[in-house]
Amino acid sequence: MTEEKKPEERKKRKTAAEAASKIGPMVKATIGGTVQAREEGKPIAYSFICCGYDEIIRAMDIVPVWTENYAGICAVKRDAQRFLERAEAENFSRSLCTYALCGLGFDAWREELGEMPPNPPWGGQARPDMMLGSGQMLCDPRNKWYQAAQHYMPDVPVYEVGLPWTPYEDDYDYREVQDYYVKYMVEQLRGLVEFLERQTGRKMDWDRLSELVDLADRTWNLIWEAYELRRAIPTPMGTGDAMNTMVPMVFMMGTQEGYDFYKDLYDELQRKIANKEGVIPDEKYRLIWGGGLPSWFALTDFNYFNSKGAVFPVETTYRMVEAIYHFDIDLTKITDPLEHLAWRWLKYWTYWYDKSKRRPGSHPDVERLIQYIEDYKIDGIVMHEAFSCRTWHVGLIWQLNLLKKIYRDIPSLILESDIVDISSYNEADTRARIDAFIDTLEAVKSRGR
Amino acid sequence: MPGESAGEGLAAADRYYRDYGCRARELKRQGKKIFGYLCAFVPLEVLTAAGFIPFRIKGDVNEPITKADTEMETIVCPLVRSCFDMSLKGNYEFLDGIVIPHACDSICRTYDIWKYTLNLPYSHLINMPHGTDDSSLNFYKAVLNTFRTSLSRFAGREISDQELTQAIGLHNQNRAKVRELYELRKASPPLISGAEIAKVLVAAMGIPIEESIEMISGVIDEVKQRGGVLASKPARIMVVGAQVDNVAFIQLIEDSGAWVVADDLCPGAREFFSYVDATDDPMDGIAERYLRKIKCGRTYREMKGNYQEYLEDRFGHMGQMIEDFDVDGVVLYIYKYCDPYGFEVPQIKSYIESRDTPVLYLEDEYSMSTIGRLRTRIQAFLELIGSK
Numbered sequence: 001m002t003e004e005k006k007p008e009e010r011k012k013r014k015t016a017a018e019a020a021s022k023i024g025p026m027v028k029a030t031i032g033g034t035v036q037a038r039e040e041g042k043p044i045a046y047s048f049i050c051c052g053y054d055e056i057i058r059a060m061d062i063v064p065v066w067t068e069n070y071a072g073i074c075a076v077k078r079d080a081q082r083f084l085e086r087a088e089a090e091n092f093s094r095s096l097c098t099y100a101l102c103g104l105g106f107d108a109w110r111e112e113l114g115e116m117p118p119n120p121p122w123g124g125q126a127r128p129d130m131m132l133g134s135g136q137m138l139c140d141p142r143n144k145w146y147q148a149a150q151h152y153m154p155d156v157p158v159y160e161v162g163l164p165w166t167p168y169e170d171d172y173d174y175r176e177v178q179d180y181y182v183k184y185m186v187e188q189l190r191g192l193v194e195f196l197e198r199q200t201g202r203k204m205d206w207d208r209l210s211e212l213v214d215l216a217d218r219t220w221n222l223i224w225e226a227y228e229l230r231r232a233i234p235t236p237m238g239t240g241d242a243m244n245t246m247v248p249m250v251f252m253m254g255t256q257e258g259y260d261f262y263k264d265l266y267d268e269l270q271r272k273i274a275n276k277e278g279v280i281p282d283e284k285y286r287l288i289w290g291g292g293l294p295s296w297f298a299l300t301d302f303n304y305f306n307s308k309g310a311v312f313p314v315e316t317t318y319r320m321v322e323a324i325y326h327f328d329i330d331l332t333k334i335t336d337p338l339e340h341l342a343w344r345w346l347k348y349w350t351y352w353y354d355k356s357k358r359r360p361g362s363h364p365d366v367e368r369l370i371q372y373i374e375d376y377k378i379d380g381i382v383m384h385e386a387f388s389c390r391t392w393h394v395g396l397i398w399q400l401n402l403l404k405k406i407y408r409d410i411p412s413l414i415l416e417s418d419i420v421d422i423s424s425y426n427e428a429d430t431r432a433r434i435d436a437f438i439d440t441l442e443a444v445k446s447r448g449r
Numbered sequence: 450m451p452g453e454s455a456g457e458g459l460a461a462a463d464r465y466y467r468d469y470g471c472r473a474r475e476l477k478r479q480g481k482k483i484f485g486y487l488c489a490f491v492p493l494e495v496l497t498a499a500g501f502i503p504f505r506i507k508g509d510v511n512e513p514i515t516k517a518d519t520e521m522e523t524i525v526c527p528l529v530r531s532c533f534d535m536s537l538k539g540n541y542e543f544l545d546g547i548v549i550p551h552a553c554d555s556i557c558r559t560y561d562i563w564k565y566t567l568n569l570p571y572s573h574l575i576n577m578p579h580g581t582d583d584s585s586l587n588f589y590k591a592v593l594n595t596f597r598t599s600l601s602r603f604a605g606r607e608i609s610d611q612e613l614t615q616a617i618g619l620h621n622q623n624r625a626k627v628r629e630l631y632e633l634r635k636a637s638p639p640l641i642s643g644a645e646i647a648k649v650l651v652a653a654m655g656i657p658i659e660e661s662i663e664m665i666s667g668v669i670d671e672v673k674q675r676g677g678v679l680a681s682k683p684a685r686i687m688v689v690g691a692q693v694d695n696v697a698f699i700q701l702i703e704d705s706g707a708w709v710v711a712d713d714l715c716p717g718a719r720e721f722f723s724y725v726d727a728t729d730d731p732m733d734g735i736a737e738r739y740l741r742k743i744k745c746g747r748t749y750r751e752m753k754g755n756y757q758e759y760l761e762d763r764f765g766h767m768g769q770m771i772e773d774f775d776v777d778g779v780v781l782y783i784y785k786y787c788d789p790y791g792f793e794v795p796q797i798k799s800y801i802e803s804r805d806t807p808v809l810y811l812e813d814e815y816s817m818s819t820i821g822r823l824r825t826r827i828q829a830f831l832e833l834i835g836s837k
Binding site for chain 1: 789
């Protein structure tokens with residue numbers, strides 16, 4: 001059995017936005033709530049963030065356990081290694097997604113003990129009644145993790161929801177095929193509702209689902225509008241804080257609490273802009289976090305960037321919404337809530353396709369970078385390559401190469417580490433690379449003066 | 450018509466294996482169009498029906514990956530990186546197009562890199578769903594019809610049902626030949642070695658389907674004719690893993706004192722043992738085979754019955770093969786960064802061990818540099834089997 005290890009003590013990261021500082025207690029309460037729900041016999045589902053069907057889970061009063069989030073919390077607390085080691089002892093390769101490994105190690109240990117592993121971060125990960133997989137066009141762990149978890153919980157059923165989106169191709173336009181994609185997604189979502197009804201013995205309240213879908217639409221718009229405020233100079237909020245403020249976006253969609261959070265954030269950012277209150281008083285370099293999940297155990301690197309005069313007004317990571325009034329269809333006219341979810345999903349993932357088609361040789365991911373570079377007046381790009389995740393960390397080099405080819409050369413830095421596995425991280429090396437990047441930014445700026 | 454001086458049977462396989470792509474190069478010179486593809490999930494029947502020659506892009510364990518790293522992250526499956534590296538180095542300069550399936554993250558997430566970097570006249574991603582339920586099957590059929598339409602546009606002509614039916618017949622005939630070839634492994638000692646089989650199957654990936662049928666038929670005749678020439682060895686091994694497109698690993702096991710007599714690999718039994726059924730709409734049979742019949746970790750099979758029955762549904766074919774080919778031990782051979790199989794290791798291992806068959810799990814990096822370390826592990830495993 002893996003030895004209990006005391007996590008390394010860490011000081012709380014300093015946030016600029018008040019809203020961001022509320023996130024820690026919110027997440028702690030959410031995780032504590034799942035443990036409490038287990039004790040109270042409420043139905044609990046392991047779920048993936050950005051699953052596309054949050055509202056269905058909420059409408060049926062199912063308590064989601066966001067398993068990626070729990071692994072992230074273990075990483076933030078620098079207490080993930082014992083769970084990773086447990087997964088490795090079970091013959092899972094350390095090259096696999098470390099969110100999944102942390103979760104599987106935790107599950108294996110909890111099932112062996114019949115109770116939570118000793119001193120689990122924030123009360124532990126509650127045993128689920130069901131697990132909701134998610135077969136998309138990315139992230140194999142979303143359809144393998146829970147299947148693998150059944151090795152330790154063979155009595156817990158898994159439901160796999162297929163939610164693909166149309167590829168970006170030259171040989172046809174995505175609109176030629178979008179109808180059959182939506183039809184499939186609606187069938188899959190209907191299957192999910194039937195599965196949840198069977199598991200819980202409850203019936204879906206379709207009116208309530210429609211209300212929550214509408215609430216989520218309004219939340220999407222609000223998030224987009226709030227984040228666009230960050231274009232201001234000085235920017236009132238950076239990516240370091242956005243790695244906190246993404247929590248309601250990906251864990252609380254379809255809840256009033258989530259909506260209210262972004263209303264507060266919007267108001268706070270407007271207030272800061274009016275007062276010319278930035279993340280740092282004197283911005284020297286404006287950067288985009290252009291890809292990759294952060295190292296959850298090293299979020300203070302964002303503060304280090306700040307200490308060098310660099311801010312991140314924008315990021316592509318966890319900006320999982322667009323303003324729905326910008327879509328090329330009027331979602332408000334789609335009254336069937338499942339169809340509505342399917343169209344919103346498809347239009348989100350294809351949002352940059354048309355713009356990309358207009359620039360020869362471009363690609364939606366690169367087009368998005370270009371738009372943000374221009375809108376947010378960006379001087380340089382920072383990305384992070386997490387070794388264990390092929391979902392978000394493959395294609396970064398190529399995107400930078402393409403950006404240079406079709407747009408312009410812009411200073412860039414790819415940091416290398418992981419999302420959860422702290423053994424892959426070297427603070428001194430990371431900061432030396434950041435220092436060198438800052439020197440490059442300064443040199444480029446000097447040449448432009 | 451076979452290639453220039455290819456020889457027959459095992460000699461042809463050896464030539465096509467050693468000079469992989471030589472036949473495609475010849476055909477290109479004759480004006481044929483060659484379409485590269487990755488993985489077992491590209492429906493080759495559609496390419497064949499369109500008049501194009503499918504050519505599976507392979508890597509090379511002997512070639513250090515260098516050029517690929519300028520475009521593709523090193524966290525991608527090493528096999529895919531090697532395939533890309535070989536492509537960038539000009540080994541497959543004859544390709545007219547590339548078709549990539551939504552197989553795993555390493556393949557699907559690199560599609561754009563392949564497409565933009567190689568910049569071939571044709572590229573297409575087949576967006577295969579993970580699920581196998583009826584709605585997934587219908588969706589997949591629609592995806593395949595989009596592929597058919599796209600290929601038709603490129604070819605400048607329709608792909609008829611009749612052409613598809615003929616192509617299905619050819620590919621099924623090839624699969625039947627591979628099954629016949631595998632029958633030769635059941636004898637003790639086997640009539641054909643694992644390394645020879647691997648060579649034949651890899652060679653077949655790079656030549657037209659008609660020539661593959663002819664080559665494998667020649668190998669079967671030759672092996673039957675030569676009779677039992679292989680020496681007896683103390684252990685019969687099955688290899689389970691993703692894609693093994695070289696003989697080095699199989700040869701290593703056979704040099705260590707065992708015969709490799711069975712597999713669940715690509716190319717191998719996983720890819721060749723299932724047929725396309727004859728259906729009124731030929732795309733129905735194709736969709737059914739690729740989504741439901743090929744049992745690969747990338748596909749999510751819905752749970753029916755209890756957990757034990759679920760394991761039987763997912764891995765029962767491995768158990769059957771262990772029985773049919775009288776296997777003494779299984780080597781579970783998984784590449785680093787392989788998500789579909791990496792997550793299955795504990796389940797596959799415990800399923801096979803529950804049948805009293807020992808399992809050796811090896812994680813590897815698709816490189817000859819690891820051979821020494823693997824040899825030590827394999828020798829120890831064979832000793833363990835021998836002591837039982």
